[in-house]
Amino acid sequence: MGDPVREQWVATAAAGKSFAEVGGLWGTINEQVTVAARAGATATTMIDMVPSDGSDENLWKLFCERAASLGVTDTTCVQGSIDDPETVQRVGSFDVVSCSGVLYHCPNPLSTLRQLRAITRETLILGTASMPETVSNAAGTVSVETGAALLVPALTQSQRAVLGQWLREIGGVQALGVNYPMQTDWALDDYGAWWWFFTRDYVAALLRIAGFEVETVASYWEGRATLYLARTAGSPPPPAS
Ligand SMILES: C[S@@+](CC[C@H](N)C(=O)[O-])C[C@H]1O[C@@H](n2cnc3c(N)ncnc32)[C@H](O)[C@@H]1O
Structure with missing residues (x-):
């Protein structure tokens, strides 16, 4: 589900800001951390639930190798699920968060978006499969x-x-x-x-309920996924327990 629009949005939003990606490891080449770093993000963090198992197929290792090959060497790596309250407490918050290819894998998507709201200070770039x-x-x-x-x-x-x-x-x-x-x-x-399988408007409504205002929407993955540029609105939710 690679997409040039997502890269443009990430690069524009992340310049001069702290940036985190949630769920960027699978396939590795779609990761947005290096896009943000090369656009001038002040600090970058990768958060993914994939365990670090020491094998050759270790996605964390592949990600670090890829980032290094692109001149990005100072990313903070956090292994954990965004749905886990402990992960949210551990990572703190970031000006800009990107999360794509994750929401339709989450059984409770409103809860996941509230967790994303808790770690987002300004901008969320959310990509999800949609119909x-x-x-x-x-x-x-x-x-x-x-x-x-x-x-x-x-x-x-x-x-x-x-x-x-x-x-x-x-x-x-x-x-x-x-x-x-x-x-x-x-x-x-x-x-x-x-x-x-979400329709586009379903996710837009979830984003609003979770504390975001949707600013721009774009289609990708040949009409099977939607990208949302959303800004935070109101106060972040109290930490989940
Ligand atoms: C389908 S891949 C998407 C990869 C990439 N972001 C893209 O758009 O192509 C899903 C990734 O999100 C991670 N992931 C899924 N659920 C997650 C969760 N609750 N918290 C953190 N990472 C999660 C998976 O480990 C995997 O690396």
Whole structure:
């Protein structure tokens, strides 16, 4: 889900500001920390729940190698889930936060956005998989109302077939629970699973409730994901317990 618009937004927002990315490790090449650092961020932090296991495939190691190759060597690395109150207390807050490819993997997205609000002082750049109100392909049609969202564990077989095919069309062949077998039976701590198909307006409403004002919206991943530039509004939520 790489996207030049996201990089532009991150570079513009992060210049002269402290910056953190949440969930930037998978695939590594889409990480935004080096984009922010090279644009003049004053400090950068990577937060991801992937464990540091010492193997050759260690994503933290790959990220550090990539950052070093791009001349970025002073990033703070924090292993933890954004949904964990302890992570939020540990990291503090940042002027600018970028989080993409994460929200639809979170079983409680409003709670996740409130956690992101707690660590964001000014600007959140949020990217998430999303769906238009109507998806049609050889497997059939799925239609929802504006502002709706579909919970993947509740999909019918025919909805799952249409949405699974829609992701496969652009190379999304391992969407766990949609077009790829689950490792768990919808355990609430399974962040590999694809929990949600959100419409664009659903996420905009969640952002407002969580304490952000949405300023700009853009589509990416061939219409299967939406990017939100949001500014903080009001006071941050009290820490979750
Ligand atoms: C699908 S990848 C997205 C990678 C990249 N940001 C992108 O847009 O291509 C999801 C990443 O978010 C991390 N992640 C998922 N849920 C998370 C959570 N609750 N807290 C922190 N990281 C999380 C995963 O470990 C993984 O590195």
